[in-house]
Amino acid sequence: MDGNGQAEAQKRALALGCIADDHTGATDLANTLARAGLSVVQTIGVPDPDLAIPAAEALVVALKIRSVPAQEAVSRARAAREMLVAAGAGHVLYKICSTFDSTDAGNIGPVTDALRADAGAAIVPVCPAFPGTGRTVYQGHLFVGDRLLSESPLKDHPLNPMRDADLVRVLSRQSAAPVGLVAHADVRAGAEAIGKRLAALAGEGRGAAIVDAVCDDDLIPLGQAALAHPVSTGASGLGHGLARALIASGRASESVSSALPPVGGPAVILAGSSSAATRAQLAAAQAFMPVMRIDAAAAIADPERALADALAFAREKLPSGPLAIATSAEPEVVAAVQARFGAGFAGAALEGLLARIAEHLVAYGLRRLVVAGGETSGAVVEALQIKALRIGAEIAPGVPATLALGAPAGALALALKSGNFGGEDFFARALEALP
């Protein structure tokens, strides 16, 4: 093979396997890895062996396991790791939310424990920092912007309210083995110091260690140190560090991703996130497009009626331009809905409703779709039977434009937005950016 051939082959050899615990997290990570220079493919679930997916240096398997029972999350993550390792991945990153979304019953601890055991690893470095979106970790405490996690809007998350910012404590409650801390002084001292501290913590019998990172510069030594271990757990900041470490070590080569082909056609926004960011984005969108607010309690009580109303609204408005349909509500309203129906039941019912709306709209010819909310995105993508995503240009930090591959309905441009991401003008930007 000549020099060019070798470089081409290296560009396509899988180096990094990623298991994302939700679908917006997966596109966020795929976006970060692509921007760092890796060739990336995202699949929806563990791909069928006969699925023709382009070869890539990083493969992100999107699962919907953030809020399922821990045992189910563990078995699905294990199957994904097995596939990734068989495909050649030398390191597996378990992608969790940058706001550490989880409950005391799981799933970050149980999945991290299981992946460590399967990989025969001594310890797993864990870091949810994503400084580009204001998530930083200092002395093991997670900040969202200038607030501790427990004082941020995440304290009111509908499925996993985050009321403790001390991640060593949070992860300890979820883990079988004790959890340690690699504090910022070691991170500033570089990859070797992080490695030594991780080895010392492993020697004390700790199965995982929260690693501090307060700025982008910290991600480079973090990535180098993490790459020396078979498994790590974290968010996009760690993904960036791993990608740069792979390129620096010659295990991946820097490439420029190509633009997505144009799709065109009608566009709709579906919002199931009740985050403060999404609520502000919907309020801003109301100035330039029709927005239908679904009454969550009425919709759960009579989903067929809610579906028919939403479809009638879409049929009437879509010929004049984009529109939005949202179940999103203020925390007090969400709390009342949950008190009446139970949080899990209400969440699944509303996700299911938005997924059915998406299915009908795509059947009508919808070709460009923005979904706000991680769980919601998972439900929509699974209902549309999308098999993989090609990653395009970044719309906002953590949110790329994507092109759905393998869906029975054909070409579909998609943006899957984490509830918390994007500025107030996100929906306008997304509609412009979707090819």
Ligand SMILES: Nc1ncnc2c1ncn2[C@@H]1O[C@H](COP(=O)(O)OP(=O)(O)O)[C@@H](O)[C@H]1O
């Ligand atoms: N009005 C509402 N009342 C109760 N739950 C809701 C309401 N609207 C949406 N939900 C549920 O809240 C959850 C939001 O999670 P998700 O889609 O992951 O958003 P985020 O990205 O903000 O976490 C989903 O399960 C969704 O169905």
Ligand SMILES: O=C(O)[C@@H](O)C(=O)COP(=O)(O)O
């Ligand atoms: O790391 C992050 O913050 C995101 O990638 C993410 O996981 C988003 O989850 P949702 O807020 O549930 O969309």
